[in-house]
Amino acid sequence: MMNEHQQKLTQYLVAFIEELVGNGVDEVVISPGSRSTPLALLFAHHPGVKTYTNVDERSAAFFGLGIAKSKKKPVAILCSSGTAGANYYPAVIEARYGKVPLIVLTADRPHELREVGAPQAINQIDLYGKHVKWSIDMALPESIPSMVQYARSSAARGVSISIGYPEGPVHYNFPFREPLIPDLKQVEFTTGQSGKRVLQGNRQLPADIQHDLQEQIMNSKRGIVVCGPGISEEAVQSITEFAEAYALPILADPLSFVRSGGHSKENIMDCYDTVLRIDECKEALQPDLVIRFGAMPVSKALMLFLKSLPDIPTWVVSKGEEWQDPTARGTHYIQCEENLFCQGFMKNSAHSDREWLDHWKGVNDQAKGLLIQGHQAWDEGMAVHQLIQHLPEGATLFSSNSMPIRDLDTFLFTDDRSLRIFANRGANGIDGVVSTALGMSTGSKPMYLLIGDLAFFHDLNGLLTARKYQLDMTIVVMNNNGGGIFSYLPQAGDQTHFEDLFGTPMDLEFGHAAKLYGAHYFHVASQSEFIPALQEADQTKGIKIIEVITNREENVANHRKLWNFVSREMTQNMKGEWHDSSSE
Template sequence: MKLTPASNISLLWGQLIIESLVRNGVEHVFIAPGSRSTPLTLAAHAHPNVVLHTHFDERGLGFFALGAAKALAAPVAVITTSGTAVANLYPAVIEAKLTQVPLIILSADRPEELQQCGANQAIDQVGIFASHTVWDINLATASTQIPANYLLTQVEQGLFIQQQQAGPIHINCKFREPFYAKQQSQDLSHYLASINPWLISGAPYLQKTTGSSSIPPLSDWAELQQQRGIIVVGRLTQIEQAQDLAAFAQSLGWPLLMDIQSSGKGHPWALNYYDQLLHHPEFVEQLNQAELVLQFGDRLVSKRLLHFLSQTRARLIQVQPHLDATSPNHIMGQYCCAEIEPWLLAHPVNQHQPWGAALYQADQAMAQLIGQQGYELTEFSVAHSLTRLAPDNSALFIGNSLPVRLMDMFAEPNSKQQRIFTNRGASGIDGLLASAVGVATILDHRPTTLLIGDTSLLHDLNSLALSSQLQSALVVIALNNDGGSIFNLLPLPDDEAVAEQCYQLPHGLDFANAAKMFGLQYVKPCSQQEFELDYAAALIEPGITLIEICVPAKQSSEMIQHLATQVPQLEL
């Protein structure tokens, strides 16, 4: 490998950092404009093995990269200039930490002599992300007095830690002027002598390994298979995991409860409408016959399921590939830190103990009740039909607040393979559009659909500008109920004026002019049939198509509450 000739040490350090990332598997780099970050930006731009993505808004850029890293299941790098540009990445970094997404933050910074002296665009960036990274370092200022070995060792140590504990890392890079090629020039050939073997090798600088990753089986696994168990599946990162777990549950004969984030909710063996059925005393009584709950994945959407798990007397065993605590009800149980595939291989099924036929009969009764809700265009009808309408092998990104709850409660089961993405770490409404664009950018051979609320879309409106970078279709379905309709499901103050002013925040806006401003295709269907036709047409249009569904503010909350009163009356 031969570096591009660098005229100053700052540019050379930028090249070494980017080359180190590439040798450790990084292919995609996301940048926002800035001057101090020039050494990193030019190095990324010039590298033949880097795919470059840009956004003018650092907050959106962070989520853009987050979505891409989720779709890749691999690290991506983010480059920003100094100052508040770095701080704008904070929400995306928090989400990445909570959902174990490998972001690499490269922040440019001023050297020591320009700190705390009133220098422009200089803030304290050391440890700026606090506990929301798995590793961070404040590099020494780029200098010929500091060997290149130091730089490579520090950067690759962070990458190694990230491989062991998925999550964001932060590398703060201090550059002293000059850092433009046209400025002062130096002969730096002698500086690289100490790393010549690395330059020639094409391999990472540090080649570390860890101990055995074999999974010890549960000592009483043979006995456990003879019990009445249920399988609960939360957020997964790969659709193949959902398929493997469904087959595992079916071979055991145990009921299967799959969260919408598992990408397997519609499997024929899954109980699709358990959230609503938990309103039914007989269903709860049947479910309470379980002696064992085996949970894979985390961050369940259904509050009713979380409550059930906190009340059941069944033994809990949870398998997840990270060390973070993910039991909000602090349930006593056995927690296994392991990847799903090797855990399943270590626990072959040799007992078939089917039970829970009444649970599946209840699920069918609930499906019939949902089918009786009519075909009027509503948030409910969109959420219920979306998995049926979305193509096989496509991606669905589901926004927070009401959309993800509607999908988890009511999505129609089907046999299609659809990758489901969410940002359910901090469950924020910021950056959802940018994250969906990141997913669509990586999965450019298949369409992506984003189901998002109006307030969430307003929060990230400028990320509509990313449409020009898309080669495939991203269909944005905006559920416009004029504000935060989710609050209608909560026990707000009886004074409607207070509820509106402090919680729902009605805005009275639509998105037609926003679509026009960003040059997007825009439709506003008036019926479910129109929506389905518009959606089918949008799936073949490159770039973003915005489909706006305008509904009364209380429509969904009233429908959910009405269904909740009907569920206990079902004959199971």
């Protein structure tokens, strides 16, 4: 028989968990601890919940974030009291700015043990500040009907807020008194639909606003579409059809899902980052209308180009109220679901003048040919290009930030394969990259990770989860012995303290780390070794680490040499009508 305390604890938490599961939260990443025992035991006891355990809270949170990104659903993470929850912070921030639904559950001391010097107790109220969409300090468990309903309503409310656009994290802080053991023998979870369902619709523009915007497009002579991270994969077809109907070039970020897949890629410009580094091209390609979907793309050259434009109509299309305008050039902030926005313009569309679009295509094709022609040296860019070509149909590639995502931007050309490219671009950090990719591997196969040596070292602990759950992923580590991205920044010009503060060489190779975590290891020191390593990794189950040894200084020199070659050739080949057509 349950004692009174067990009854209150068990019934209250069973109700909470049932509502979470009924609203789609059926995967939980648990970091072991004492105070979180009631929730941990009940989640593990629920027949419809998949649980993972990860002793490192920072890794656990990013692992949960990866599951949520891959499966497009809210995922819960659970930890004990004290600094355990503080280790969630980087992933919570990434979830907030990356628009990932994350249900954060922290256990806490009861109110009488707060601020009195009790061990493993910190102030956990509003622990994550404005980095969560909603936070609640839950009431102590009670089993009276009104409190059971409170637990259910709180669960449904949190899920609703988390999946409402823009998606993001919510935080539940649970105070528990001892004893912390629920009576599992008396627990019977109900299955099926939740008693409180969260149903959400899509936003559509009113007809009069749609008509006014359509007139602006029809009057435009040189419009462009910019696609950044965060676009729903379901909207890609509609966006490409919309661009085709109005003869608009699409400048597609590698994380936009637009560069690859079965949709038409006739209008997609995949070399704009290279093109917009060239002054003559920037002058010739100035638009009179910008329509942007998703967040700002990775390309700094595109960012500077958009900021330099004169005052022209710039539409920022978003599903919700988020403000995504780092250039401060927006003139219309259009809150509408991307599919519905594009479909609304397909009626009575007619745009016969394709000169502007053909002009963009010619420039883009020339840049692509020169990039391929001029990139002959074996370096990180070449390795990334070969990795992309090697990816099988349906593969998912997760990219670290800094140089890997920029090399992807340069060398990911349009492709009919269905490739899914992801990165943590909410806060653009390098923490938790391994764990996020491993979380994605639970729902995305085959799975690849492209990462630098610093980011890999920063999250080596994530590999423990891979071994525990026998996850399958190929990791390509670009080891240039330090932070390669800093070599492209102004501080590289003064070498007085550069290596110590920015280059940060670690003088590490990762063969021993692979052995520690039971991973298969491949050491690649030359171009001839890379493709065979990828091929062997594809035939091997588990975690495969391909460490590609590169040289930072050579990488920088090769990249700059390539960009200078493309710029010189394109400038020489430019025809006078480029300027004439752009000024008409």
